[in-house]
Structures are given as structure tokens and as C-alpha cells.
Amino acid sequence: MEFDFAMRIKKLPPYLFAEIDRLKAEQTKKRVNVIDLGVGDPDTPTPSNIVEALKKAAEKKENHRYPSYMGMLKFREAAAKWYKDRFGVELDPVNEVITLIGSKEGIAHLPWAFINPGDISLVPDPAYPVYAVATKFAGGDVYKMPLKEKNGFLPDFASIPEDIAKKARILFLNYPNNPTTAEATENFYKEAIDFAKKYEILLVSDAPYTEIYYDPGKRPISLMQIKGAKDVAIEFHSLSKTYNMTGWRIGFAVGNKSAVQGLGKIKTNVDSGVFQAIQEAGIEALSGDQSGAEKNREIYRERREAFIEGLESIGLDYVKSNSTFYLWIKLPEGYSSIEFSRKILEEAGVVVTPGVGFGEYGEGYFRVSLTQSTALLKEAIDRLKNLRF
Ligand SMILES: *Cc1c(COP(=O)(O)O)cnc(C)c1O
Numbered sequence: 001m002e003f004d005f006a007m008r009i010k011k012l013p014p015y016l017f018a019e020i021d022r023l024k025a026e027q028t029k030k031r032v033n034v035i036d037l038g039v040g041d042p043d044t045p046t047p048s049n050i051v052e053a054l055k056k057a058a059e060k061k062e063n064h065r066y067p068s069y070m071g072m073l074k075f076r077e078a079a080a081k082w083y084k085d086r087f088g089v090e091l092d093p094v095n096e097v098i099t100l101i102g103s104k105e106g107i108a109h110l111p112w113a114f115i116n117p118g119d120i121s122l123v124p125d126p127a128y129p130v131y132a133v134a135t136k137f138a139g140g141d142v143y144k145m146p147l148k149e150k151n152g153f154l155p156d157f158a159s160i161p162e163d164i165a166k167k168a169r170i171l172f173l174n175y176p177n178n179p180t181t182a183e184a185t186e187n188f189y190k191e192a193i194d195f196a197k198k199y200e201i202l203l204v205s206d207a208p209y210t211e212i213y214y215d216p217g218k219r220p221i222s223l224m225q226i227k228g229a230k231d232v233a234i235e236f237h238s239l240s241k242t243y244n245m246t247g248w249r250i251g252f253a254v255g256n257k258s259a260v261q262g263l264g265k266i267k268t269n270v271d272s273g274v275f276q277a278i279q280e281a282g283i284e285a286l287s288g289d290q291s292g293a294e295k296n297r298e299i300y301r302e303r304r305e306a307f308i309e310g311l312e313s314i315g316l317d318y319v320k321s322n323s324t325f326y327l328w329i330k331l332p333e334g335y336s337s338i339e340f341s342r343k344i345l346e347e348a349g350v351v352v353t354p355g356v357g358f359g360e361y362g363e364g365y366f367r368v369s370l371t372q373s374t375a376l377l378k379e380a381i382d383r384l385k386n387l388r389f
Contacts, residue, residue, distance in 0.1 A: 020345065020354070023345050024036070024345060037377075038353045040178065040325070042371050043371045043373070044244055049288050049289050050245070050281050050284050050288070052284075053284035054277055056280075058277040067272065067273035069264060071099020072099065075252075075283055076252070078287045079097050079237070079286060080097055080254070081287065086222075087225050098264055102240060102246075103206065103253070104130055106252075108133075109266045109267060111134045112134075112266045114262055115139065116140075118139070119141070119167060120141050121142055121169065121172060122143050122160065122170070122201070126179055126358030144359065144360075152182055154182065168201050173192060173204065173223070174205070176207075178208075178209065179353070181321035183221075184221065189223050189225075190226055193233065197228070201232070202232065202234065203232045205222070207220075207222060208238035209325075211241070212242070213323040214300075216297075234253050234254070234256055235254050239282055242285075249278070303373075303377050307370065310377075316332065326369055326370065327368045330364065334389075336354075337362070340366060341353070341366055348383035348387055349383065350384065352366045353366060
């Protein structure tokens with residue numbers, strides 16, 4: 001028997017990467033090594049102090065039982081302390097912090113708590129696809145906010161029609177941004193808070209890349225640092241990118257008490273929290289030795305410099321940025337992002353992500369992820385040099 005899918009998944013947009021995946025499989029058959037610069041998943045291991053903490057915690061029998069729904073208080077205290085040390089933000093670990101099974105889980109569940117059918121989420125374009133899909137799953141509608149280079153890849157709130165703003169319940173932001181690599185300014189965050197207050201919108205900041213920066217003198221800011229943020233905002237933070245923990249599934253959200261509560265209510269009815277041993281390892285990640293995170297930044301810095309030098313020698317232009325492990329690169333004249341991605345996969349065995357995969361305003365660009373060794377990144381450049389664009 002073959003079961004008919006529910007409308008909510010039937011209505012999902014066609015999987016844009018299916019064609020790339022098919023071509024990749026074809027090339028893999030022919031070539032020894034396809035260089036995959038497509039996925040944003042750290043290639044280096046989780047720092048050993050964190051792995052050791054998990055091993056110890058896994059032995060404790062009290063960790064083998066159901067965890068608490070909101071997360072271990074000790075983990076939430078560690079998250080609050082991390083926010084205080086890193087951003088100078090005071091958080092009440094009991095009411096203003098919640099543990100998540102990775103930040104994606106929290107982002108995907110949030111609209112279920114705050115979107116009624118017909119309500120609107122304001123979603124950037126290009127963007128991480130979860131914001132729009134989760135809104136639609138909850139029965140809401142999506143209004144796209146274009147991210148344009150001339151605006152520093154920040155949405156222009158003034159261009160959002162009044163009737164849309166009035167129906168909006170959630171506004172998603174993501175800085176440092178995937179895929180454009182842009183950062184938010186303090187002024188922009190102030191504007192976002194004012195806009196959210198005016199229209200009574202829950203402001204959502206997805207911030208997994210605040211610790212992936214290049215100039216230590218210009219570390220990315222948190223929305224929570226801005227005055228009034230807690231009145232209207234929740235911020236998602238992840239251990240995945242900072243500590244190479246994508247497979248562990250742990251993150252957290254902080255901020256507005258009712259936003260945290262609403263998310264907690266959904267989660268109580270859906271999941272049963274994060275394995276406590278992983279939360280104990282998370283405490284070690286957030287409050288233990290930070291040299292692993294620093295090492296990561298050095299690794300990405302070296303890779304990024306090597307790749308940028310290559311791009312410049314080829315004559316490809318990219319967005320200058322101080323954060324994330326991506327490069328947002330402009331297409332050469334005469335190609336769509338899909339055509340270009342297909343060409344370099346077929347002719348050079350290099351996988352990149354076509355910009356349009358993140359939304360229509362991503363057209364004109366492609367994304368490279370620096371989660372491969374410097375040697376492979378250099379080889380990718382050498383292969384691209386041999387192509388005619
Ligand atoms: C990686 C990523 C996340 C999710 O990370 P988790 O592993 O679920 O914590 C969320 N948002 C963006 C923009 C990302 O790139």
C-alpha cells in the first residue's frame with residue numbers, strides 16, 4: 001500500500017537540490033573525488049574536553065532517565081552565564097532559557113506556539129528554509145523580506161506594507177547570516193525591536209554563527225544586547241557550529257519569558273528533552289576550556305584566506321564579511337545559479353550551493369562552505385581555474 005501524503009508536505013516547494021544530488025552521484029561514479037563545498041557541517045571533530053565530559057556523564061545512572069522538559073537547570077545556568085560573559089546579557093535561567101534538541105528543532109516548533117491559521121511570518125529571502133516551512137506547517141502564511149546587497153543584506157522594514165505588518169506574528173532574523181555572511185548592526189537591531197514593538201510581533205533571532213568570526217576585535221553582536229530586546233525577542237543559539245557538535249543535537253533559546261514558555265509548551269507535548277549526558281557535555285562546551293572554539297576560528301581563517309586568494313585570481317567577486325564559515329560569491333556573467341552549479345559539478349567535480357536554493361533573491365550568487373581542508377579548497381580553486389566561464 002502506498003499512502004497519500006498530507007497536504008502540508010505535498011505543498012512543500014520542490015526539492016531544488018535533487019538535481020545537484022543526482023549529478024553529484026553521477027560524477028562520484030566517474031571520478032575518484034568530488035569536492036563537496038555544499039554542506040555547512042564542520043568537518044573537524046568535537047573538542048576532546050567535550051567528548052570526555054560526555055563519556056563520564058554517560059556512565060551516571062541518573063542520566064539514563066527522562067530529562068526535564070525545559071532542560072537541566074545546570075545547563076540553562078551555564079547558557080545564562082555564557083550569555084553574560086560573552087554579551088553582557090543578564091538572563092534568568094529558570095524562565096528565560098530553554099534547552100533544545102539543536103536550534104533547528106526549536107525554530108521548527110516555535111510557530112506552532114504563536115501562529116494561527118492565516119497569521120503571517122516575516123521571513124528573509126534568501127534564508128535557511130526552516131523559517132518558512134515551519135510557518136506553513138503551523139497554518140501560517142509567509143511574507144518574504146528580500147535581503148539585498150545594497151542594504152547590506154538587511155531587510156527594509158519600511159517597505160513592508162502596513163496590512164502585512166498588522167497580520168504578522170513572527171519576524172525571523174539570522175545574523176551573522178547564512179547564506180549571505182552579512183552581520184547585523186546595532187542600529188539595525190534597534191530598528192527591528194521598534195518595528196516588533198509597534199506591531200506586537202515576536203522577533204526571532206537565529207544566531208548560530210556569532211562565534212565564527214575572523215577579526216577578534218569585531219565580534220558579532222547578539223540581539224539580546226540591545227535595550228528592550230527581552231520585551232519582544234527570543235534568540236536561538238547553537239553549540240553545533242562553535243564546537244563542531246552538529247551531530248550531538250543540542251542548542252538553546254533565550255529571551256522573552258512568554259516566548260520561551262510557549263515554545264516549552266509545544267515541546268512538552270512533542271519531545272522529552274535532551275539526553276542529560278549531552279547536556280552535561282554542553283555545560284563543558286559552554287563553560288570549560290574554549291581553546292577548541294579558538295582553534296576552529298584559526299582553521300577557518302586559514303581556509304578562508306586561501307580560498308579568497310583563489311577567487312581573486314580567478315576574478316570571481318564575493319561578499320566581504322567578518323563571520324560565518326561561508327563565502328557568498330557572485331556568479332560570472334551569463335549564468336543562472338543552477339546552471340553555474342551544474343557546470344562546475346560536471347566539468348570540475350566541485351559541488352557548491354546555488355543561491356536560488358535559499359530563495360529567489362539568492363539568484364545571482366552561489367555559496368561555498370569552508371568545511372573542507374585547505375588542501376581540498378585549493379584543489380577546488382585549481383579545478384575552477386581550468387574552466388572557461
Ligand atoms: C546550522 C544552522 C542552524 C541549526 O543548527 P542546529 O544544529 O540545529 O543547532 C540554524 N540556523 C542556521 C541559519 C544554520 O545555518
